[in-house]
Amino acid sequence: MATISIGALAKAADVKVPTIRFYEQIGLLPPAPRTESDRRIYDEASVRRLGFIKRARQLGFPVDAIRILLDLSDHPDRACDDAFSLAREQLAAVDSKIQQLESLRAVLGRMVATGCDGSPGGCRVIEALDQAPAHDASTPGGAQGALDRGRAVIADARRRSKRSEARPRNEDDGV
Amino acid sequence: MATISIGALAKAADVKVPTIRFYEQIGLLPPAPRTESDRRIYDEASVRRLGFIKRARQLGFPVDAIRILLDLSDHPDRACDDAFSLAREQLAAVDSKIQQLESLRAVLGRMVATGCDGSPGGCRVIEALDQAPAHDASTPGGAQGALDRGRAVIADARRRSKRSEARPRNEDDGV
DNA sequence: TTGCCTCCTCCAGTAGCTAGAGGATCAAGC
DNA sequence: GCTTGATCCTCTAGCTACTGGAGGAGGCAA
Known part of the structure; x- marks a missing residue:
């Protein structure tokens, strides 16, 4: 299986290297397997997962919500009500922020x-x-x-x- | 001259007590004079200044901008170009945030x-x-x-x- | 005097990263 | 084989603008 370094993953997903380590630290990304010299190694699945996180962050989902979304994404058999209510909540939050900013x-x-x-x-x-x-x-x-x-x-x-x-x-x- | 406690100032300006101490710490408010038992004392000018800060924060001005605005407010004889460019910058920042949120x-x-x-x-x-x-x-x-x-x-x-x-x-x- | 309230300082935590120190490892070129 | 520069490692601290809590001192009414 083709593996890539943290730097390559960072480039692939357009995310900074420390951010990836940070995501691992807070549990958004699973602990990466390491080489003998202790370097993290990633694969295609990592790129997809990091991309998922990045897109969710761009949409303003907080980390806790992303944790749930990732979990749902890992288990597509489950009902997706949670994902929908998270999206609705996020939409409502964005709406209210827009209103506030418009009065500002x-x-x-x-x-x-x-x-x-x-x-x-x-x-x-x-x-x-x-x-x-x-x-x-x-x-x-x-x-x-x-x-x-x-x-x-x-x-x-x-x-x-x-x-x-x-x-x-x-x-x-x-x- | 009538003086008030930090708690009374907090109520008067609708700001939390620790926030007032924080503003003093970062220099937005001058170090308050103290009573013999080391309690901060404030007056009407403090209420006005804190109100000024609060309104500016509500408008989203960052602390550094407020520092400049306060300085300009203390010296009304100076040209107010700075205040205007700060307000324009803030307007532009708000505008771009609104646009981003709308595409979200x-x-x-x-x-x-x-x-x-x-x-x-x-x-x-x-x-x-x-x-x-x-x-x-x-x-x-x-x-x-x-x-x-x-x-x-x-x-x-x-x-x-x-x-x-x-x-x-x-x-x-x-x- | 008792008890409650407010005040004091200092420290830690919030969200989501970002940057730097100090050191190890890797790959390429000579 | 050696050097050089890039990349990696961990750990720590910093960013914004506060907020909350611990532990202790002072103030005031009954």
Whole structure:
């Protein structure tokens, strides 16, 4: 049977050598048989398996999911419900990431679109970060809520400090 | 001046306590002054600064970018070109991430849409991962190229092994 | 005083690799 | 046979941006 080295496998599957060792370490790839001089040897099946892993990673499947997918791939007789629910989950995760990123893009787009007039103290980007809630369509009680909470906490502290002294030690006094 | 504890600051800015210490550690927040019993004390400015950081993080700015943004925010007299190019870069990064995710979604969508007929050995998800290039519109010489490379490397190894013996030691022989 | 809460520092862990140190082995050319 | 450069080995640490826990000290109300 034709065997190849780890470097050749890396080239064949377009994956870095340390990544292959890493996959072996975390159990995605089985421990490779070794030569007498302790070098890993692989074959065609290894290329296929590593390719499988790489494609799954490209699709964003987390390692734990890939473990299950590999297991299912090794046992094609089993029902494939698990594979389908993993794919569905992954699809849902990708969908929600896209939505999040699109609302980010809207905010960033507005920031950038307002333009920079070069006037001192008038940077829209900084201004936006200073004041605006970043995006809270999805987070009830989000940024604005945080601002309110902030003010409430500070006011509270102010009230308390009138009654009992806080005795702060700041950077001025010695060290 | 009203001062608050780290816990109160955390609540005010809706950030976890260890995160605040972490931000201090990496220099996003200045070292907080301490009480006599070594507890950190904060004020309204801290709430604003932490809010600034939080909003920037929500927009996906990396920490290094936030460092620059904070610096610009501290010196409003400076030109804000840097802030704008950071925002533009971030917008571009978000855009490209969205594009990548959308092509992923297409592949995953096809996987899921073909449905599972429950027949053994016929799982479309596994099949797709086994064979199909995941998505290589953006990567010239991507998955298909890798398959070809794989075959070439294996063929090469086969040829070589005919000439010089490879003497592999596999799991069977002792140990 | 008791008990609970918050705070402190330090360390380890998360995901998925990637890079480097320091050393062994291999293949090719002379 | 010897040298040279490529490749391989293990082990460790680093990356991002936090998060959680251990073990101990301080603060506050009843």
